Amino acid sequence: MSLNAAQTSEFAEFYHSLMQRLGDEGSALAVFKNGECLLNLVSGESSPGVPWRDDTQVICYSACKGALAMAISRLVTRTDLSYGDTLARWLVIPPEHALSSITVGQLLSHQSGMVAFHDRLAEESIYHYEDMCRAALRELPWFQKPTLAYSPFLWGWLVSQLIEAVTGEPFEHSVSGVSYGKLGDDETLAVLTPNRAALKSYRTQSLKRSLGPNGKEMTRSAFMNPSSLMVGHNAKRWTSSMIPAASGRASAFGLAGAYAEFLTVTVKDTDYSPAKTIIHGPCKTTQTEMAFSYGFMRPQGTIDTQFGSMTGGFGHSGAGGSFGFADIKHDLAVAYVTRSLGQAMFLDQRGAELIERLYLLLEIDNEL
Template identity: 25%
Template sequence: MRPGFEAVRETFAEVVDGSTGGAAFSVFRRGAPIVALHGGRAAPQVPWTGDTRVVLFSGTKGIVATVAAVLTARGLLDPDRPVARYWPEFAAAGKADVPVSQILAHTVGLPYVETDLPMLDNAANAAALARQSPLWAPGTRVAYHALTYGYLLTELIRRGTGDDLGSLVRTLLAEPHNLDLRLGTPPTVPVATLRRAPGYRISTFLQDPQRRRVVERMYRGLLDSTDTMNSAEYRGAALAAGSAVGTATAMARLYDLLLSGELVPPDVLARATRTWSEGVDAVNDRPLRFGLGFELADPIGTYGPAEVAFGHSGAGGGRHGAWPEHGVSFSFTTNELQAEDVDTRASSLLAALHETL
């Protein structure tokens, strides 16, 4: 760790001391690592190291948004083009004119799959969503598409490129840049064991019982126990909304590569990280602000004190992103899921980092 970041180290020590799991915090600045911290347990009797991988949950969405930006830069995906131009079946139920941008910005109105299908079946869920009517006129409301973001983009990108997203994560990001990231992880790859902190729950902004039932349909029980989230089947399913696996170093470096212009030209990144949707989530009551697949700095400080930020958080506390005005990228990974309304780990680390800078 670079000298001068002792306050970050002290804050991280407090985070680990208050956890029964483990964590890592990695920071890059203009291509150079400046913070690399890890501690606690990846599993019982297994210490967390700098190479510990963890399921990233919705941190996966930021990886997929990066792939979408790369494809846009290469002329293979156009956010303004109708989804149906790539995926004709999607035109059903009044969706013929829905642009790609509305899927990326969570405004398409398909937050859950109406048909009861296996959660890990990308193709079946995508086909069902293509037939499905939106809950609202696409583009008129914003609501987090917790799992359907993945089904929709997996099929859209497959139709547009002929490749599956797991392969594109590998060939566009992981292999050329030596990033320990996977979407579709073999069972032989070691991954930290996930655990739920006592009282863990989702959608902590939501009080309405009717919309709580909508949330239950959205998440399909994924976060209700550790059995599914720790399974080799879940990690191997290549769910583009939440089953990627990686290290904190890899995630921080990914956002560093975005800032540097090495992955996409500055104009493409600027377009992907400007505001495409914002407001209070129509389902969850949480303030939201999205670019093209990236979360942006919001009123509740998800990305710390920086006024300009982009990235993506993950269920249970993961936080990955960048502060462009500081030339800084970061990733906080953990295997202990804490509820958003009580979890201060990433926020305290980002506050200490911002103060140090």
Template identity: 25%
Template sequence: MSATHDAQQIPPTAEATRVDGHCDPRFTAVREAFEENFRERGEMGAAVAVTVAGRTVVDLWGGWADPARTRPWERDTLVNVWSTTKGPVALCAHLLADRGLLDLDAPVARYWPEFAAAGKEKVLVRHLLSHRSGVCGLREPHSLEDLYDWGLTTARLAATEPWWEPGTRSGYHAVTYGFLVGEVVRRVSGLKPGAFLEREVTGPLGIDFSVGLPARDHGRAAELVHAPAGAIGEQGASLREVTPLLIAAMANPPLGAAQANTPEWRAAEVPAANGHGTARAVAQLYGVFAGRGLFGGRRLLTPEAVERAREGQGRCVDLVLGAGLGSESEIGLGLWLSGPQGAYGPNPRAFGHDGFGGSFGLADPEAGVSVGYVMNRMGSRIADDPRKRALVEAVYRAL
């Protein structure tokens, strides 16, 4: 999206915290929170974008794309956004459902017959989207090389047994989500989710986002820097409470900045975790939901489909994350609901997704607002990074 005629041009600040872009005067608080993230919250390189009624009102970027601070973060710098990718993958499923090609209440095995193995014959498509399938991870060791093999990974997921009774509770499918939903998308459309998203959404709308990263774009990619060692669970009861479910979901195989910076990771398709884009692109993709299916002059979803996407599937303490989110939470059909804790602002019906280390996308159809935030210095919280909270609060103060 281009800058609007009334956008306020932001001159560069001090070299260590350089911020460029544009910001509507009404949203000055967002610019101030973004700059404060560099001064007070350890930001290295980042970008934030806000759309209102499909119009970009904030598009800021700043800092550095590498830890050596040799490459300034530019307007078109891309970065791996980890689980913020799950929102666009969910969008693929909802596009198919909206066209009558995918029944979210049908057994997964209707589209993927092999998936009926090991007691999964009653798992529904909606259980995949809402992290309730019980297939939060594999029981057998699964290497990075295995993860990069789509056929092998999906075959193992089809053959495995669920960790709990499907449909009864949510348990975060950190990595398997993208292969589970993605294989259904592939069986229905003939395309993996990355190609389907490009054909149906990012290509027509000119959105700078991809699942995986084409080799031609590697030069634009920011380098991720991991959170401090041992700090992964500083928020409430934490991920230090290691359980078999946690290991299966989030450490089989182990993933982090070192893996995500490699050409192999960027070349693969890991649709729960290796989307690459700008903050502008994230805001645009979540803007499809915020616009009740209308974005960039195109209707991609019906309003009914957007309502279906944010149907809560039941509040609970997540079986994988435990109390690490601070309380009970609720997932819709592909995205987390803001809920009473205000994870995505004061509207409990707003929804979105956080990514490992701090990125997020937010959609609020009532306000017509979407937000995208991306960064390369990964934080240590499970969700609701302080940088996110500062930006979300600033957006809502400006509305």
């Protein structure tokens, strides 16, 4: 499928007017259909006075979890790894440690209980990848049985070690369209800033509220132990850090292209399909409803979880508003990255309106 010039122009005009109306200072949107790039749009500036480029990258926070999930899924498809494997089969964990019996599938679907660090970590620790990996392996689950509890940061250090163990290669540089570590001389990174306009709220729970006085101790520990996980994200030290679940950077074109390529290799009709919901219910960490396949967020039939169609969609959003997803049913891959940070838990108003308009353009709007 392809779009004609009039359709492309009409959608581009909608995109730019939406960004202006909703206070977005700089962003990009890319859409692939059947492996072909249909849309590659940029808006605003990557930093004051610097126009956004096709290859401008953004720290996309948890949206980069989708890249890790794609990497694990590829290993499972090649039978190098199984979601039923225990972590102890691949990682150096004492047999008596509670972490040893947790399965890869439980970890990927946020049922492992490995949510946050119990003991207070030094503020500097997040800049030392090997130290954080060792700390993650020493950590204990917060629950005695499989429980849906989302891990914003700790999850990534465990998954990256799993990828290293199975592949025999160090986790560094890039994975599935997402880059990590020191910024290359030819790379442009957008400067993050709060979104200029208030965005519509689709649910009562927000990240800000979860971290407030009524938030659970585990929730605050998950996001703020150490507090350096939540501050200073424009600083060179943070942007070059290896925080696999949060510090990944991507362009919209690169992230959407990775999902498009993933659709060519993923297995669609199995128990471990990325479009098959593994767990759905109240999340102990975010204090709201969540749904996951193995590593991917799944649509819940709500406007802020439109990660593709109910039957074929999967992806991941990130704090601030960036997201990437694929839709197996319609062979569609979409990514949006922004420097203007909102407060939504999942898709914010920008993402929700973009996706609705896109599916309408492609005449598959009734699938959301």
